[in-house]
Amino acid sequence: AQSVSQHNHHVILSEAASLELGCNYSYGGTVNLFWYVQYPGQHLQLLLKYFSGDPLVKGIKGFEAEFIKSKFSFNLRKPSVQWSDTAEYFCAVTAGDKLIFGTGTRLQVFP
Amino acid sequence: SQTIHQWPATLVQPVGSPLSLECTVEGTSNPNLYWYRQAAGRGLQLLFYSVGIGQISSEVPQNLSASRPQDRQFILSSKKLLLSDSGFYLCAWSGRRRAISGANVLTFGAGSRLTVL
Numbered sequence: 310a311q312s313v314s315q316h317n318h319h320v321i322l323s324e325a326a327s328l329e330l331g332c333n334y335s336y337g338g339t340v341n342l343f344w345y346v347q348y349p350g351q352h353l354q355l356l357l358k359y360f361s362g363d364p365l366v367k368g369i370k371g372f373e374a375e376f377i378k379s380k381f382s383f384n385l386r387k388p389s390v391q392w393s394d395t396a397e398y399f400c401a402v403t404a405g406d407k408l409i410f411g412t413g414t415r416l417q418v419f420p
Numbered sequence: 421s422q423t424i425h426q427w428p429a430t431l432v433q434p435v436g437s438p439l440s441l442e443c444t445v446e447g448t449s450n451p452n453l454y455w456y457r458q459a460a461g462r463g464l465q466l467l468f469y470s471v472g473i474g475q476i477s478s479e480v481p482q483n484l485s486a487s488r489p490q491d492r493q494f495i496l497s498s499k500k501l502l503l504s505d506s507g508f509y510l511c512a513w514s515g516r517r518r519a520i521s522g523a524n525v526l527t528f529g530a531g532s533r534l535t536v537l
Contacts, residue, residue, distance in 0.1 A: 318461065343525070353464075353510070353528040399463060406452055406471055407479070408514075408526055412463035 311336040311404040315411035322390050322418050330385040330414050332374075332400030341403040342383040344374055345410075348396045356398070359383065370394070390418050422447035426511045426529030433536055439484075439498040441532045443511030446492065451513040452524060453494040455486055458508045458531070467509075470494060471516075506536045 312335045322328060334340065344356040357368025364376040374385045383400060395418045400411040426443045433439060445451050452471050456464040466479045468486035476486050483502050487495045494511060509532045514524035 315463075341524075345526075352530055355525055358525060401464075403524055406477075406524070407466055407469055408454070408524060409466065410456075410464035412461060 311402065311407075311409045313400050313402050313409050313411035315398075315400050315414050317414045318412070319415045320417070322416070324392055324418055324420050325389045326418075328385070328387040328390045328394075328416070330398055330400075330416070332383045332385065332411060333381050334383065334400075334402040334409075335381065336402055336404050336409075338404070342374070342376055343401040343403075343408070344368065344372070344383075344385050345399045345401060346396050347399070353399070356385075390416075392418050392420050394418050422513075422527065424511060424513055424527055424529045426532055429530065429532060431532060431534050433501050433534065435503055435536055436500050439496070439501050439505070439534070441496040441509055441511075441534070443494045443496075443529060444492055445513045448513070448515070449491060450516060451492065452516065453488060454512040454514075454526065455494065455496050456510045456512065458510055464510065468496070501534075501536045503536050506534055508533050 314333045316331045342359040345353050346356045347353045357366050359366045359376045367373045372387050374383055376383050397413050397415050399413045401408050423446045454469045455467045458464050469477050470488045484498050511529040512526040514526045
């Protein structure tokens with residue numbers, strides 16, 4: 310069965326620290342990968358996506374993610390976080406018509 | 421532009437009562453529609469999805485059902501609620517899966533918080 314694992318459940322950082330959130334998936338077919346973000350009190354929204362081509366994709370607000378096929382991973386990175394990045398981050402993989410989500414990582418950034 | 425509406429936003433229901441959560445999409449046709457449940461520490465669990473009117477795929481066995489009576493309407497129901505049905509329910513839509521990329525980008529509604537007492 311398809312699955313997505315996010316190993317970091319809760320991450321606490323100071324502003325300007327670097328961020329890397331892990332995401333691993335299990336799916337035997339062609340994958341499309343996503344990171345969604347949910348800011349406090351807001352809807353889930355798309356942060357970035359990988360469909361094909363360059364495995365390093367850039368999203369909004371300075372985030373990027375790298376698809377490493379051999380490791381079944383799609384880790385999210387940001388060189389320098391801001392207080393406004395405090396949110397919950399979800400990794401997801403398309404499996405046919407379905408989008409399967411990980412359990413999410415709660416990021417808290419302190420000034 | 422496309423919009424997605426979900427209601428009610430908040431619902432408190434007694435155990436054993438029925439449930440109906442409604443979701444509608446505007447500004448598009450033939451969308452794929454989804455119901456997810458979001459629980460702390462468990463992420464988003466896909467409950468149902470639909471690729472067309474009357475076509476419902478269920479992902480997990482449970483006390484809930486879904487229906488799609490119209491192209492842009494998706495309803496989550498229960499005949500008798502259980503305590504364990506409490507949670508935050510999200511409706512989402514996407515365009516048709518493209519043959520080449522096979523990718524769907526989901527747009528989510530604001531969610532419905534259900535408390536079963």
